[in-house]
Amino acid sequence: MEIAEHLLYTKDHEWINIEGDEATIGITDYAQESLGDITFIELPNIGDEVEQFGDFVSVESVKAASDIFSPMSGEVIDVNDDLKEDPGLINRSPYDKGWIARIKLADPEEQSNLMTAEEYAKFLESVG
Amino acid sequence: MKLIFEKSVKGRQGFQNPRSDVDLKAGIPSQYLRKVDCPFPEVSELDVVRHYTALSQKNYSVDTQFYPLGSCTMKYNPKFTETVAAIEGFCNLHPLLPQLKQGEKFVQGALEVLYHMEQLLCEITGMDRFTMQPMAGAHGELTGAMMMAAYHRRKGNRKKYVIVPDSAHGTNPATAATAGYEIVSVQSDQNGVMDINDLKDKITDEAAGLMVTCPNTLGIFNSEADKIAEMVHAVDGVMYCDGANLNAILGRCRPGDIGFDVVHVNLHKTFSTPHGGGGPGAGPVGVKKKLMPFLPISMVDRCDDGTFYLNYDYPDSIGYLAPFYGNFSIILRAYAYIIMAGEEGLREVSNHAVLNANYIRQRLKERFHPAYDRLCMHEAVFSASKQAERGVHAIDIAKYLIDQNMHPPTVYFPLSVKEAIMIEPTETESKETMDRFIEACFQADDLSREHPEAFHGLPKTTPVTRPDEVKAAREIHTNYFQNR
């Protein structure tokens, strides 16, 4: 199970990569593997306001539909349009080509509610 | 196999319309006309007969295979009910006839069937009235949930959510949501029934009611059902019984007597109307007095002179659920089944459904992990957890059974059991059939020890094997004309 070092994580298996006052969001390797082959993702609209741990997008696999929550609050400024044609990118490259959206952060303080890579690794062990 | 559209040959015809005897050709202004003829296939009747006969042979069915699909009650469907449904005086009866002035006079036989069926269902379930309108089980649930909402609105109750157990069928939460309620889920305890303590925490004044299958989806009758009903009634909640599993308790107990206020009955399960490859069914809903004012209209009532009429005079009714009086020809089949069975027959149905399920449960538990190691009702739930450790999952065992010429049990339901395998043999299967099934399950277990990898190539005997469902969901090709 791959965990990327430089990212922050949520208990719902989302990751966020903070770069200044902007950030990229995706789901973890663990999440993509538990979902199985992803067949569809309903992307947010640019300009949408999202709240930390609030509803963000929903992804579908053959046998499941899951809600993905936003790791931090902010405004959506970009979405990964490649996922519309090829949602399998999330399975193949969860931390890179399978990114979901970029947001402009509303409150950088919120990152204190997230886990580091090391903490996330421990969390994964604890959930088995 | 080719699609019927791919067998089309220009100019070929499969049916001759009646000849026109009116010596007139009517026209419609061209702006209202279709520009291109409807591209239905051009095939002969024999083409059609061979095509659909060949397709039928690609199905497993109760008539051809053991079909122990848990929670679906795939019992044998007696052929005489088809004779009954085809009786001319019923099958060609127009539903608007009784809505003409004095029209009920012309459909007394049909109304009598509905009236007597209602009485029979009331007696079987212990309810006070039944609506025949709901056209399926899930439709019955929706009817019940809407009556629940109407009841609370009437009483000015401020209710927010409906409680469902974690083992509930997906239609329960979906229904409650469609009726405008939020969902609160209650865990199962170590005996496979609702955890009373968890339930206590979740019952508040805002609980509109509780929706529970009885016996539950784990095949267990909850002995505390009546006490749970008291708890729900204490907050003026409505007890809803999903009657999907009524086959287990006919003559043994009645939902109405143990505190349920609403029950839906799946006629296509308990009363043996054909499942038709996924419908049509029928899901009549029974209620206790306190919910009667909210029943959908119309209801069949009886005049003093003994004749039957459609009563629309229910001012608090939730309204019209079906265009007419429900899936009449399904109701008629189930009615025929019940009057043939009679009291003794119905009791025997449950006795043997439960006996058969327990036989399978007892024999299989030697190799498969029972979800709950205790007596069951009409179905037995196992987990393929031991086999999964060897890399063989519930779905692989299902595919193995297909190769043994049996329809697999339900797998991966209830969601609360990992690797669930849910087996419902029904009362119409013989011991020999069940022994063959048990033997096949043992062989699957043997193979999971010896050659777990062998499962991945299964099934081998079917026309197709392991369809690529990911491709289907990603490419979305849902009709012949799409890429044309």
Add this chain to the structure above:
Amino acid sequence: MFPYIPNTDENIKDMLKAIGVPSIDALFEDIKLRHKPRSFNIPEGKSEFEVIEHIKRLASKNVAGLIPFIGGGYYDHYVPSAVMALASRGEFYTAYTPYQPECSQGTLQALFEFQSAICALTEMEVANASLYDGGTALYEAVMMAGRITGRDKVIMDGGVSPIYRKMIRTYTSNLHYEFRETPVVHGQSSREEIEKLLDEKTAAVILQNPNFFGTIDDHADVIEKARHLGALAIESVYPISLGILKTPGAMGADIVTGEGQSLGIPLNFGGPYLGFMATRKKYIRKMPGRIVGETTDRNGQRCFVNTLQAREQHIRREKANSNICTNVALCALQSVIYMSLLGKQGLKGLAQLNLDKAEFARREIEKIEGVEVKRSSPTFNEFTVYLPVDASIVAEAMIHKGFAAGFPLGRYYKGMEQYMIVAVTEKRTKEEILGYVKALKEVLA
């Protein structure tokens, strides 16, 4: 003994022994004494012969042999013998939902063909594998439009079946929808009234063609106006008419629904029937109900599966598009067999035949003194007749002359007590039509 239970006394003994309980009663230990039924008073069982005789007696209490000129959305069409001969094969009839695609390819392919036929009929891009009936299909279309647009105002044309309109209001009574109904003018949708109500809060406009009065319309202009404001157009259709009439697809409709009873399904005193639904491909994930998709198996062979199941209740639970569980697979099968038998030319010919016979009946009925046939707009196989007296009295008197003469509109439309809709299908002969006219004359005399 109930004949469908094969266990013998010997079997019972062996099984109880294997289970380790002394009796069948012991298996029911969880049902306590206090749960025992207060009564279970069901009449004694009967033999197959007795049951059939009993039900035949009941059937004879229904009036027999009425010649039907009654429609209202449910029509007396001929069903070719091959339809039931094939659909009643046990392999179709006694199977269930195709959960295991390998042993359900028959049902799955037939449903894929059904979806294809519905797309052909309506000229829409995608269709589902059926819903309960035309009314519930229309309600589901309203919900779907709400999901797509995020809006909650719905405009219903007065020409939409009043039965469907009542059903929709029932189903949405706990949800936040605002319904506005618009009148029918000269038999067609009132453009003026619909435009007045159309705004940026409108989720959908519901239309029907031919409408409940039997008149034909081309809704392309209404649909265009709705589109400009981001509202969807839902069109409810009568499938047989689409053999010749402009399709909802050609009009630009977004969601199409209908009652498929006319496609090879008997009237059955109200059910089971066949709801269908078609839409644009871009809305497929918002569509309720089962959908069958084509794919390939491990060996690259074409095959069919239930697809896009993540929309459905068994996965989404309370977030599902609908609480619907099954479809009406058997009715869908009957209809696809029917549509295949008819074929391209058969459907067109059938539609024309309905039109011709109805036109003949119209002309003959018009000749009766005091009777007026509404001709402000073209009609298909059903039309509105104005009578010199209350239509419900006429309909009742006509039954005594052996005719189900039509459906009086007063029941559903205030002020239309003297109007009646009359349907004429391909099954009505010239002789029956002339007999009807003669009887009507006598009744009115």
